[in-house]
Amino acid sequence: MIETQEFKVIGTRPIRPDGIDKVTGRAQYGADIKLQGLLYGRVLRSPHAHARIRSVDVSAAEKLPGVKAVITGRDFPAASNETVHAGEGVVNFSYLSENLMAQTRALYHGHVVAAVAAVDVHIAEEALKLIKVDYEVLTPVLDVIEAMRDDSPVVLQEVRTDELGEKGTKPTNIASHGRHDLGDVDKAFANAAVIVEREFVTGTVHQGYIEPQNGTAISSMDGSITAWTSTQSAWDERREISEVLKVPLAMVRVIPMEIGGGFGGKLNAYLEPLAAALSRKAGHQPVKLTMSRDEVLKATGPTSASVMRVKMGADKSGRIIAAYAWMAYEAGAFPGSPIGAGAAVIFGPYRFENARIDYYDVIVNKPKAQAYRAPGGTNAAYAAEVVVNDLAEKLGIDPLEMRLKNGARQGDRRADGPTYGPIAYLETIEAIKVSAHYNSPKPAPSRLGNKVGRGVASGYWGNWDGRSSASAVINSDGRVSYLEGSTDIGGLRASLAMQLAETIGLKYEDIRPMMGDTQTVGFNDATGGSRSTYGSGMAAHRLGLKIIAEMQKHAAALWDVQPEQVNVKGDVYSCGEKAITFKELAGQLDETGGPISVSVSLDTKGALPTFATQVVDVEVDVETGKLQILRYTAAQDVGRAIHPSYVEGQIQGGVVQGLGWAMHEEYVYDKDGHLLNGSLLDYRMPTALDMPMIDTILVEVPNPNHPFGVKGVGEVPIVPPAGALANAIYDAIGVRMNVLPMNPRNVLKAIGTI
Amino acid sequence: MQAFSYVSAKSVSEASAILAQEGDNAKVLSGGTDIIVQLREGRRSAHVVVDVKAIPELNELSYDAAAGLTIGAAVPMHRIYGDAKLAALYPGLMDSATLIGGTAIQGRATLGGNVCTASPAGDALPTLIALNARCVVASANGTREIAIENFFAGPGRTVLQKGDLLVAFKLPAPQPNSGAAYLRFIPRNEMDIAVVSAGVSVQLSADKSTFIAARIALGAVAPTPLFVPEAGAALIGQPVGAVAVNAAAEIAKAAARPISDMRGSAEQRKHLSAVMTKRTLEIAIERARA
Incomplete structure (x- = not known):
């Protein structure tokens, strides 16, 4: 049914409604908020990665003229120990609260120990210097393998390993050990003709959003809290503020501002509850907190460093008959790395009858890991994709043929449990196989002695559907004011307005979309998990159907017939010879029963996983170890591209982030756990000068569960790049990289030069 | 603040x-x-x-075939590389001036600032050493000149004393058949600090077959920019070619005494000292022959 749909709006590339404000500097981002009587806050952070906090003396800071409030752990009530699903992971409110403000222990370099609000930011900074903290410095735990040893210092004394469902008895850094089992993996390995086993180590990486975290709040005298912030999830923020500060949910309003990127890093609160607590103590004046880049890197959630061992065995025909993965992810200072998702991704694109995955969530003295675009996926796929290529080489099989032969299809059971519905992985391999890129010779090196290689890799991501609400008002000029509640990060307002316009037969320009807040529109889950165009798109469609039903009633009133007698085609409402357009009818609402507003709230289902296959050409400067990406093509099953430019943008952005992770990005800590590279100068993300144009191939296999065939597109493009690049490096110089980042130093080490 | x-x-x-x-x-x-x-x-x-931007002497930018080049300490990069005559005479200096910061920064950033910041990785420093620059320093006691390679005392530290002001740099006029170049190794293609850098100048014989003078300096491999006179001296009298270049590169490498930090390891920097010296010499030779 979907394949034969003809669209007027979907598939076009209109200008986004927030575009003009953004390019002219008028858009209001989180840090732009100005309020009457606004105070400015600053946060004192632990200089130690691991310490006992004996005392915090704020008396001198409180006496500094201009200081209006100082808060410490004493100002935070004990939060519930409940763990709930939020954003793209789970949140334990007790740990969330302790992460926002330390109590008796500092658990990573940059952990908040106090905060100040003052009449200006300079006074707030001076006040921080007057706060005396007595620390007993402890040995930090900084490495996932060290942390797992029996003799390691323990970060959180109360933690007991959840060992395959059984609670352990001893204090430990291993929060959990899970296992997925499929078939008989040992027997299958015994029958394999070729076996490859490799170990991989990957670093801690940051999402790299441009806008630092911010939070402004008023705690009113009536006990209510209003917060303005850049967030991927206003409703999750509201819940967190409510739980941490013990304020009833409905007394908290979170107003999402424009957001300068998130990629999973803005699903959770960092500053908003502190701003609210400061406001409450500062005589209910509003308080604004913003982070410097250094604070962002030190103290917000990165994604996990990891160690992985992957073993695969194939028969002579190239069929992979057994696969094993051992995976340990750093959770940071509190349990909850994206290890579960990593265990789903690692063998996601493949069909095996025998597989086992052992996966560990490990606590270390680093900031609590948070979601990052396909959380846990890039490093997991890197490990698996290198092993698949190695197997293919040993068997003399082309790497794309290897993937076609072993690629998952509908009805296959994934190693971690679920059975695939209608998926479209093989189509992405075929798309690369016939691409101009894959069928062109490799480019020549730019310098004598340099080597050029080509590599491919694939990736899987699960995608989410979730809850979405929206409302709309029909204006007398025939235009529709549309309020939606999902954070717009990558063109969502346009993509949703297009789906609404398509549903009700109007032009895109006739829809005026706006992002609501927790008080003005119904509940929405986070913009995360690649869900918003899917779930909120479904809400837009349902909203459109409701609008049509209301308009039918008004047309019926106009013609004195029953609503069921009114036919609708596009924007024309008719009954027999009588016909009226949507716009004309909108002008007659008052004569036909009064104004129209509609709203919907959905718990959407039916999101489908998506797959990507990518090819890269890289030039290796063998003398220096430096890599230059020469050409990149990314094919992806996108379901239906509502706004193709934004889909392409998601793919290009995901690939570039994946390449940054693959080539340069990692947190560098000293032996005491101090983050050394807390700036974008030394935390090296790629610049425009480091990247070629990323070519995209949109493979459109519509999702039958969605009215317009939408599948999530934002996350899977970051999954293959590291594997593809490692495979290209091998093609160039015959060295298999087993470490991320594959920076010049690590390439030279792998070559054996240093 | x-x-x-x-x-x-x-x-x-x-x-x-x-x-x-x-x-x-x-x-x-x-x-x-x-x-x-x-x-x-x-x-x-x-x-x-x-x-110090409003002090006339610090804004001087003048060239004289006899006296050479004077660059006031507060002259911004864009004035240096924006001068077509200077760009032709001092391509090595231009390598540095165009590398320091982006366009907006180059409207403000100065050679004097780059030198007084005294980062071992400063992008102008090896070049100025290679070009035999002298620093003009003023104090209540008058004016004196310090050879640039003697100007640095450690990371972030110079030999300037209380009351000293760096006024200008003096660079000799380029010799015939000479060329200079600066290269830095960075993992990205921009927005980065040198892991290792090299600034070199060479002067060739009239028939361009033999080295008659050379100066080689490295950045980011010691507490200060590192002048390696023995590497340059090794080229003198040698035929222009890979053998001499590689030998000089190995001497530069031997002189490097780098540390490991977040930007690179000591082994990596040691190795790159030779690679960057060689590559920079190749460009300088090409320029000398042009």
């Missing part, structure tokens, strides 16, 4: 007097692209910031 006083000095003597009186509590503002960031981040502190 802590409060400080600001003075826009109008003469060398005025600036020097404030520096003499305030000592370490005074900081010089030239382009400001380093000092403002350092003050904001609390890496340096100041009671008074002395802006």
Whole structure:
């Protein structure tokens, strides 16, 4: 049914409604908020990665003229120990609260120990210097393998390993050990003709959003809290503020501002509850907190460093008959790395009858890991994709043929449990196989002695559907004011307005979309998990159907017939010879029963996983170890591209982030756990000068569960790049990289030069 | 950011007097692209910031075939590379001037600032050493000249004393059949600090077959930019070619005494010292032959 749909709006590339404000500097981002009587806050952070906090003396800071409030752990009530699903992971409110403000222990370099609000930011900074903290410095735990040893210092004394469902008895850094089992993996390995086993180590990486975290709040005298912030999830923020500060949910309003990127890093609160607590103590004046880049890197959630061992065995025909993965992810200072998702991704694109995955969530003295675009996926796929290529080489099989032969299809059971519905992985391999890129010779090196290689890799991501609400008002000029509640990060307002316009037969320009807040529109889950165009798109469609039903009633009133007698085609409402357009009818609402507003709230289902296959050409400067990406093509099953430019943008952005992770990005800590590279100068993300144009191939296999065939597109493009690049490096110089980042130093080490 | 006083000095003597009186509590503002960031981040502190951009001598940019090139310490990069005549005469200097910061930064950033910041990785430093620059320093006692390779005392430290003001650099006029170049190794293609850098100058014989002079300096491999006179000396009298170049590169590598930090390991820097010396020499030779 979907394949034969003809669209007027979907598939076009209109200008986004927030575009003009953004390019002219008028858009209001989180840090732009100005309020009457606004105070400015600053946060004192632990200089130690691991310490006992004996005392915090704020008396001198409180006496500094201009200081209006100082808060410490004493100002935070004990939060519930409940763990709930939020954003793209789970949140334990007790740990969330302790992460926002330390109590008796500092658990990573940059952990908040106090905060100040003052009449200006300079006074707030001076006040921080007057706060005396007595620390007993402890040995930090900084490495996932060290942390797992029996003799390691323990970060959180109360933690007991959840060992395959059984609670352990001893204090430990291993929060959990899970296992997925499929078939008989040992027997299958015994029958394999070729076996490859490799170990991989990957670093801690940051999402790299441009806008630092911010939070402004008023705690009113009536006990209510209003917060303005850049967030991927206003409703999750509201819940967190409510739980941490013990304020009833409905007394908290979170107003999402424009957001300068998130990629999973803005699903959770960092500053908003502190701003609210400061406001409450500062005589209910509003308080604004913003982070410097250094604070962002030190103290917000990165994604996990990891160690992985992957073993695969194939028969002579190239069929992979057994696969094993051992995976340990750093959770940071509190349990909850994206290890579960990593265990789903690692063998996601493949069909095996025998597989086992052992996966560990490990606590270390680093900031609590948070979601990052396909959380846990890039490093997991890197490990698996290198092993698949190695197997293919040993068997003399082309790497794309290897993937076609072993690629998952509908009805296959994934190693971690679920059975695939209608998926479209093989189509992405075929798309690369016939691409101009894959069928062109490799480019020549730019310098004598340099080597050029080509590599491919694939990736899987699960995608989410979730809850979405929206409302709309029909204006007398025939235009529709549309309020939606999902954070717009990558063109969502346009993509949703297009789906609404398509549903009700109007032009895109006739829809005026706006992002609501927790008080003005119904509940929405986070913009995360690649869900918003899917779930909120479904809400837009349902909203459109409701609008049509209301308009039918008004047309019926106009013609004195029953609503069921009114036919609708596009924007024309008719009954027999009588016909009226949507716009004309909108002008007659008052004569036909009064104004129209509609709203919907959905718990959407039916999101489908998506797959990507990518090819890269890289030039290796063998003398220096430096890599230059020469050409990149990314094919992806996108379901239906509502706004193709934004889909392409998601793919290009995901690939570039994946390449940054693959080539340069990692947190560098000293032996005491101090983050050394807390700036974008030394935390090296790629610049425009480091990247070629990323070519995209949109493979459109519509999702039958969605009215317009939408599948999530934002996350899977970051999954293959590291594997593809490692495979290209091998093609160039015959060295298999087993470490991320594959920076010049690590390439030279792998070559054996240093 | 802590409060400080600001003075826009109008003469060398005025600036020097404030520096003499305030000592370490005074900081010089030239382009400001380093000092403002350092003050904001609390890496340096100041009671008074002395802006030297309005002092005429620090804005001089003049060339004379006999006296050579004078570059005031407060001359911004864009004036240096924006001068077509200088660009033709000093391509090595242009390598540095066009590398330091982006276009907006180059409107402000100065050679004097780059030198006084005294980062071992400063992009102008090996070049100025290769080009045999001399620093003109003024104080209440008068003016003196310091060879650039003797100007640095450690990371972030120079030999300037209380009351000293860096006024200008003097570079000799280029010799016939000479060429210079600067290269830095960075993992990205821009927005990065040199892991290792090399600045070199060579002078070839009239028939361009033999080295008759050479100066080689490295960045980011020692507490200060590292002049390696023996590497240049090894080229003198040698035929121009890979054998001599590789030998000089190995001498430079041997002289390098790098540390490991977040930007690179000691082994990597040692290795790159030879690679960057070789590659920079190749460009300088090409320029000398052009």
